Amino acid sequence: MTGLDQLQYLSWLLYLFVFVAVLARTIRRPTPAHLDMTLFFGAIAILIVLSTVTAKLHVAPPPWVTALTGAAALSLGYLLLRLVRDFSDVPTLAMRATEVGLVVSVVGISFWPTPLPPTFALLLVAYMVAVIAYATLAFARLAARMPGVTRRRMQAAAAGSLCLTLALVVAGLGVGFSDFAGLWEELSAAVGLASGVCYFVAFAPPTWLRHAWQEPELRAFLAGAGSLSRLPDLRSIVHELERGAASALGAPAASIALWDPDTRRLHGYYPPTDPDVAAEQPDGEHVKDGENGEDGAWELDPAAHPVSALGFVNQRPTLVTDLLQMDPANAALFKKYNARTLISAPITASTRRVGLLLVYAPRAPVFANSDLELVQLLADQAAVILQSRALVNEAAHVAAREEAARLKEDFLSSAAHDLKTPLTGIVTQAQLLLRRHERDPAAPADAVGLNRLVEQSQRLRNLVVGLLDVSRLEHPGLVGARAEADLRTLVQEAVSHAALSGGKRVKLEVPPQPVLAEVDVQRFEQVLTNLVENALKYSPHDSRVIVRVWQADAEARLSVQDRGIGVPVEDQPLVFERFHRARNVDDRRFAGMGLGLYIARGIVEQHGGRIWLDSTPGAGSTFFVALPAVAPGSAETNAIEGMQVASA
Secondary structure, three states: OOHHHHHHHHHHHHHHHHHHHHHHHHHHOOOHHHHHHHHHHHHHHHHHHHHHHHHHHOOOOOHHHHHHHHHHHHHHHHHHHHHHHHHOOOOHHHHHHHHHHHHHHHHHHHHOOOOOOHHHHHHHHHHHHHHHHHHHHHHHHHHHHOOHHHHHHHHHHHHHHHHHHHHHHHHHHHHHOHHHHHHHHHHHHHHHHHHHHHHHHHHOOOHHHHHHHHHHHHHHHHHHHHHHOOOOOHHHHHHHHHHHHHHHHOOOEEEEEEEEOOOOEEEEEOOOOOOOOOOOOOOOOOEOOOHHHOOOEEEEOHHHOOHHHHHHHHOOOEEEOOHHHHOHHHHHHHHHOOOOEEEEEEEEEOOEEEEEEEEEEOOHHHOOOOHHHHHHHHHHHHHHHHHHHHHHHHHHHHHHHHHHHHHHHHHHHHHHHHHHHHHHHHHHHHHHHHHHHHHOOOOOOOHHHHHHHHHHHHHHHHHHHHHHHHHHOOOOOOOOOOEEEEHHHHHHHHHOOOOOOOHHHEEEEEOOOOOEEEEOHHHHHHHHHHHHHHHHHOOOOOOOEEEEEEEEOOEEEEEEEOOOOOOOHHHHHHOOOOOOOOOOOOOOOOOOOOOHHHHHHHHHHHOOOEEEEEEEOOOEEEEEEEEEEOOOOOOHHHHHHOOEEEEO
């Protein structure tokens, strides 16, 4: 036996092995795709058996054997195109043209006397080459679109079809150039063996090979799983899990439906890359858009026992090969994913049902029986990730509740302390005035006591108003109608206000020209008063507070500078938060609830401005406010140089 014979027999044995493998699979699960594979490799098996038998018997084959052999050979292109159709769409015109060509070719070899004329034989070879080349291109295009395992299978199918095309071309060359018959036979045997190997890999891959293909995607999925629970929201985690599952199984899409025990339904979302989700309002009960305030939501009702939810109901992985026929109630959902086949697995954490992992494909051959084990592995990993996220959320909620309880306690303590002081003064002074009146009803009124009573009442009123302002800040209505105002005038009025007991310590630096801005005068005076009062309160009684006003480009700015206790670095980002007080503030010396700067920030921001702090602990603080200016002014440096110094 020559080396050429050994090569030829090896390729024949490989094709026969593939035929037996796909035949056994068809018997176990007679799907249209498995039947087409059996027909394709069966036609090749017929060619091998008939040619081998006639060669071993050394007899001329009868006419029917010749006709059957020719029909089997001519049908290869058509049967290969049917295999393409099992994985993707094939234009109807292409299928009809191939069928017509097959019928004409079979009729021609059946009634044409042998041997066939070289011209007709070359035409038959050209027909087969054209059809198989078209199938090769279709497999290659499909491989470019599909991920993971399916891409590798389609690449192998394209390579096998290319080798089969080359074998036919070599056969045609053998007819036209018979002087090189030995060379053509060797080339034909080599490409035939390569074609058999590629088809074996594409249509009957062993489990170990499929797992080897899946390993990179699975490894990448598991490697990134640890960080998924730290994504910003649950929907982002779900989309990443869906993408990883689809890649690992070589499917176009996957989705995760989470179980809601309140509604007793499975809820999922379309992938963010779906361009139709935001614009389209699906019809039907089971596909809803904009549910729970988010676009692209869908749901399944396991109580209705849809086929798509069997994996969740039965708690085991399930393969469904004809979705539209077996689960018409959810047809709108499957059309969104271009899915005719579904493989699913329950997502379960211990005994708690979390949801369902669904992987979609347009054709059944994309999946294999071994994929049921893999999809369950992915579902188990998804359960771990989702459970971890649930624990993270629970920990965050506990921390938030603890922080809210702490803030509530701090607020109640601070509010009670701050409200108690003026209330005590009011009650004490009122009791004193009452006793004096009882002792001497005709005595003149105590003006000093009444003034103190009014002062403490105003202080109490200001505390209550501050609390009301905090609640109003949740809405943009705290700032009312605005009018054009000169910040120089507002600052002078705020500094000279009678409520500022330390007003003599304030130094004003304002430019000669107006600094105009559109403000709610009453609210902006509230900001100025708060900043100046804070500067006086937190600085030594013999130090001065400097208030500056200037215009920098398109902004009207002011600053309040003191030489007080300053703000620790770690507290500076938080000074504008409500109820926050710096850690170096002694509540016995500096009363307050930590609301003034929070309210000031809200008022400034509702004016379209900004407020910030520059502070050095122990050396003082400077608070800056910037508002949109009404009219452009001079540069900042020139404005500051031309300031007039005035004392209040």
